[in-house]
Amino acid sequence: MMQNRKHFIDELNDLNRRVSQMGDEVTKSYLQLLKALENNDIELAENIMEKDKFINELEVSINVEAYLLIAKQCPVASDLRRIISGVKIANDLERIADYAVNIAKYLVQTKNDNEPFVSRIITLINLFLPMLKEIMDSFDTGDINAALNVNIKDEEIDKTYKSYVKEFIKLAKASTDEEAEEAMRVILVLKQIERAGDHVTNIAENIVYMINGKRIELD
Numbered sequence: 472m473m474q475n476r477k478h479f480i481d482e483l484n485d486l487n488r489r490v491s492q493m494g495d496e497v498t499k500s501y502l503q504l505l506k507a508l509e510n511n512d513i514e515l516a517e518n519i520m521e522k523d524k525f526i527n528e529l530e531v532s533i534n535v536e537a538y539l540l541i542a543k544q545c546p547v548a549s550d551l552r553r554i555i556s557g558v559k560i561a562n563d564l565e566r567i568a569d570y571a572v573n574i575a576k577y578l579v580q581t582k583n584d585n586e587p588f589v590s591r592i593i594t595l596i597n598l599f600l601p602m603l604k605e606i607m608d609s610f611d612t613g614d615i616n617a618a619l620n621v622n623i624k625d626e627e628i629d630k631t632y633k634s635y636v637k638e639f640i641k642l643a644k645a646s647t648d649e650e651a652e653e654a655m656r657v658i659l660v661l662k663q664i665e666r667a668g669d670h671v672t673n674i675a676e677n678i679v680y681m682i683n684g685k686r687i688e689l690d
Contacts, residue, residue: 479544483553486536487610490557493529493564494607500526500571501600507578508593516575526568533561548684556681560610563670563677567603570663577660588657591635595664598628599671606671606678613682618675622689628668632661 500519507515537558540546546554574592602624609617639658643651672689679687 475544479540479546479550482536482540483550486533486540486554486557489529489533489536490561490564491607491611493526493533493561494603494610496522496526496529497564497568497571498600498603498607500568501596501603504571504574505593505596505600507575508589508596511578513579516578519575520572520579523568523572527565530561530565534558552681552684556677559677560674563673567667567670570667573663574660577656581656585653585657588639588653591657592660592664595628595631595635595661598624598631599664599668602628602668602671606674609678610674613678615679615682618678619689621671621675625668625672625689628665632665635661 500522503515503519506512507519537554540554541551544550578589602621605617605624606621608614609621636658639654643654646654676687676689679685
């Protein structure tokens, strides 16, 4: 019986390691995205798009491992919370990775000089990256306070995003059709980062649930 329990815990820890690995890979994608945007590196942007397949495969492996753990074992409540939370966090990470791919596609498809627009994207990603790193550290350490702190960073991202949207809408109204179209495209890109921040707060909620069984809702 003790041996079975030890084997189960080993598999559960392996599931958590896979989630951490997925978080590391998504973080690397955003670090590469920053470099691609700063240097107008189309090849690097295409690499981010290609790498997304590996991140998707990681999520699938996490789901499969989680379902097998539940099917083969009879996990107690605390173990079940870890399994369910791992699956949900992996799903949020997959969505966050998708946003990086969408931004990479924007860079690949942009032909004209749009440095003023790109600089806003870079600013927002620089706000988002510490939030992503902090939440994955919180997942690894089980630090609930650190998980809750990401909500402050998300509010900053939301505030900055809204200010840029107002700026670009105003610009679009006073610009040529081409400039207005570019402004609208960038608003859609900025929305990707704002949504990525929302998914990090989802992860924070699941970390709290995983640790103490309490459901919270971060604004």
